[in-house]
Amino acid sequence: MRGSLPPAEPFTFQPHPEARDIRRELPRHRGKHRQRQKMIHSLFLINCSGDIFLEKHWKSVVSQSVCDYFFEAQEKAIDVENVPPVISTPHHYLISIYRDKIFFVSVIQTEVPPLFVIEFLHRVADTFQDYFGECSETAIKDNVVIVYELLEEMLDNGFPLATESNILKELIKPPTILRSVVNSITGSSNVGDTLPTGQLSNIPWRRAGVKYTNNEAYFDVIEEIDAIIDKSGSTVFAEIQGVIDSCIKLSGMPDLSLSFMNPRLLDDVSFHPCIRFKRWESERVLSFIPPDGNFRLISYRVSSQNLVAIPVYVKHMISFKENSSSGRFDVTIGPKQNMGKTVEGVVMTVHMPKAVLNMNLTATQGSYTFDPVTKVLTWDVGKITPQKLPNLKGIVNLQSGAPKPEENPSLNIQFKIQQLAISGLKVNRLDMYGEKYKPFKGVKYITKAGKFQVRT
């Protein structure tokens, strides 16, 4: 008897944690005779019921059947949001995003940075949103020719060409009801017959010859608080995701400088390409020639190291009795560090455990609904008045015979505070150079809940 047994002790050959057999799943490319296909090959738009309602091929046509792999993954994921963004098939990779109830599935044949593709797909969705007011199946189907023109303009040979909405809008006019009426009468078209002027300059994001009778520049400072609050009410994690969205309607070539009272707050920032990075590095001033219209100027993050104020607190008591197929539910929401402003638009959603049959509650304020299928409890609270705190309490009915649920539901809270940037960020002043007129300027602050979760 020889000692040539393969090792069978379970410890010597522990499977590597990453060792799902990837090799089998990964596409093997043909070495020779492969048409070089860089970047994005095709795009399929798929709705939630699994219909492919649009396809676009930038190279040769790829059969729809490639999407079967996607459907397979979708089935496995159960929830639409859990479909993995990168799927490999024997000959292609599928990189997808899920936006506005539509899957944007791109087909890739070679090594391509996935982020590149994902960013591009989001840009496509943004463009649809921008053009049609909504990014929906109906809107896309209603404008299929424009969609096709846009897709062709955005990508050539798999390279992104024009993704700036300013430029696209000059090449392909967005549809408006008025224009389509006019077009049908006059026979004119919605295709721009001149070249976008921005392309000629070093400022590709701005078109030349912009003219407004009312020159306006608005900035919205929007901050979202992401937080996890534990059972006892202390903060496990909190950070602020901020953006400054701008709406600039200024004639000519204005050169703007935006300065802050407390620029030091901004240590982690992502800029729109128009911002001059050097100026920011040296003077902490945002200096830029803006695109025309709506755009996101910067996004920033104020991390948990700085103290993040939590504007609401939640008192909760959710319990299930052993062997009685019922439980108690009692939640109160109150204002906390809200800098004297009103907390409004408060909505609480709770995914109750599966065993919950229905809920019998009374709300002192607002209204609640419980969906017995999805087990989601939604309580639309509205405004919080400190004098009389909103409360929701009552009985939870469980399926008879079901064991006491183990998991504790998390409470998801939404709220809004007008005229407040919770980080304390304040715009100091806006100066304009390069043009003579006096623009109308405005800054608006708003704080919202992002992913704000209270564990129970």
Next chain:
Amino acid sequence: MTDSKYFTTTKKGEIFELKAELNSDKKEKKKEAVKKVIASMTVGKDVSALFPDVVNCMQTDNLELKKLVYLYLMNYAKSQPDMAIMAVNTFVKDCEDPNPLIRALAVRTMGCIRVDKITEYLCEPLRKCLKDEDPYVRKTAAVCVAKLHDINAQLVEDQGFLDTLKDLISDSNPMVVANAVAALSEISESHPSSNLLDLNPQSINKLLTALNECTEWGQIFILDCLANYMPKDDREAQSICERVTPRLSHANSAVVLSAVKVLMKFMEMLSKDLDYYGTLLKKLAPPLVTLLSAEPELQYVALRNINLIVQKRPEILKHEMKVFFVKYNDPIYVKLEKLDIMIRLASQANIAQVLAELKEYATEVDVDFVRKAVRAIGRCAIKVEQSAERCVSTLLDLIQTKVNYVVQEAIVVIKDIFRKYPNKYESVIATLCENLDSLDEPEARAAMIWIVGEYAERIDNADELLESFLEGFHDESTQVQLQLLTAIVKLFLKKPTETQELVQQVLSLATQDSDNPDLRDRGYIYWRLLSTDPVAAKEVVLAEKPLISEETDLIEPTLLDELICYIGTLASVYHKPPSAFVEGSRGVVHKSLPPRTGSSESAESPEAAPSAGQAAEQPAVIPAQGDLLGDLLNLDLGPPVSGPPLAASSVQMGAVDLLGGGLDSLLRSDVGGSPAMGGGGGFAAPGPAVPAGVGAPLGSGLGDLFDLTGGVGTLSGSYVAPKSVWLPAMKAKGLEISGTFSRQVGSISMDLVLTNKALQVMSDFAIQFNRNSFGLAPAAPLQVHAPLAPNQSVEISLPLNTVGSVMKMDPLNNLQVAVKNNIDVFYFSTLYPLHILFVEDGKMERQMFLATWKDIPNENEAQFQLKDCSLSADAVSSKLQGSNIFTIAKRNVEGQDMLYQSLKLTNGIWVLAELRIQPSNPTLTLSLKCRAPEVSQHVFQAYDTILKN
């Protein structure tokens, strides 16, 4: 008035109807018809039948209609190029249109038609468009060069388009720059040798300038391109880093990640004491964290990359643990990745927080996630020793919840904790035993049985517990059966008096009633051990087990370094090098991190010396050169008895089929009848005087030295036998051929020395192989540049491939070769060492190895003795690795090392090996398993040769 109306005509004869409308006189109707055609196209209907009709609409001054037609053309140009060529004249005309939009459209569409014929029409318009006054046209033309290059690379080079493209990098318009870079990088990727983006400090400077100018997409191309550059010193690396850092604040996450790649790579060159190094580390954290607030898909890719970065440089994110905390509404794929990173970042400082989080996760709804969270608690215990106690108590709390899958998962990880910290937490065994009945998963059952067996002496009713498992022995999975067998033997050795019956029972169950060979084998081993030498049995079965380490789940460092070079790519998402999933990747250049400056790289020059030595060695073979007597002698000896007829017959057969037909038999008898040649052909008889290493082909050796990207310090290439004489001069009218085979970085070559020992000049050399077992064939013609003068010799490295025709030879590694020169055709045969066929990706996955080993029938196993080899297991392992024999696992059994190895032959045959090394015994035992057992003998010879040289 929406486009959806175009979808409504789904009646019969739709195509026919459309055709009629397309040919309508009314412009409006035509346009509507084209729109309908496009609408059908968007839902995947085949409307290519309308091609001629649509093309007819092209001649119009209506821009919208023209654009629509072009949309149609672009879609079908790729799949129906022959039809598209019909429209060529219009394209050429449109390239001259005063409207730049139309010029661009035309040049762009032409590039999509993948037919050679179109290129001749395309060149002139393209040249004009590349120099067009309008940047929109220029940028479109830039991409067109890449398209054209794909169709006809030579043409693009000849026409000088590549130079024009290079000039466009300094164009005044950022969009043009971006597209030029994109086109160049695509071309250079498909033709790595073209040296297009040859990166030198000047061109790097150009690219860095362009980086500030061009669009976000162009920035990605430039950054990816920069990442391939190897700065000459740390100062250059730093200055590039400084100019790349601002990209970290870009709103486009792909730009950010590409910048991170460049920085991570060049950082490798910076000294850690440098202030700048610290600054850079600090700058890297915020952008990485910001990526996590983006859309979930972006988060996922970011997290996969952060996973790599955290392993390479944990210091970057060590304070950012909290951003990886899981939110309950994160998609599951994000949750699992976050969890993984949390464990990697866990340290004594933050373990309390991490544990509290993990405990929270363990009560969530998603079963997969909960399981992973429980497992994570176990990994924390193993990673952070100080936390082990807390982890164990957390796990016990979780077991108390009695949630079935939580309990099972907890027991599996507690077993690992026991292995890491023996004799520390055994007090919890009682609690574990309470849950025995609820375990229904094999892994959990096996873990529990292991625990009972391992700690049998402390569990009073261990025998009862194990007996209860034994009842349904045959219904258990193999994993549990094996574990139960071992556990009961352990129990018996610890408490022999009470458990004799039990052990008898399990042994008979395993050996007599089971048809699983592993189980049977193990049962017999125990049985023999117990019956012959109980003391030895004790030593074997109860031997001290090596501790498991915390880092079992880390990516191995060399792979990690390679993956760092692929940050942001698909490879980084799969954590596999591209070579693992791109076929034909032998040509893929393995990327590696630059060496840290200061670590003086020793000059790898030993190869230079032997070449000189060899020159000195050569002449000794024959009598002094110029010796007339010798030459005369040589001439006299020249024609051997069998020579002339053989040669004569073959010349008539022509050069094409040199070795066809009945020559085989002639040759074979020749080989057999000439012992000198047979011996000389085999590598087993090394030439006495030639120093080892001479055989390394000079060309590729030098290539290695200068190939900076070729992996520093990994001088790869398998063992090369010294050259031996294959064809003596006397058998080949004065032509002497000696040679050897080598394998370097995935390519096989036959390294030959041709020596002219005749009086006349030799020329017109050619070589051909007969069909052979592995399809070896010359990959290039035999190139002897100048005629070979008398007494001159020339060294040639002939690249080989394995795509020739296959015929099984006897012996398997026999290779019959024909060499022709202006004098005659000569034949010889030689034996090649099998290890030149061992491919670089011959490392099998562990569980694959296990499964395959079990799968291959036992009669295919062959055993050999490797004598006189007193190397340590590690030395053996590394030596074999050099020749692509990969060690998959090593374990120590009864004081001897067992190496489990795999290798793969060029034709895809896997060979699995088990190598037993006893410390004081110079004889190694090699067991080989392979589905094609006939190769075993030759693999053994390869082992023997490699290990002894």
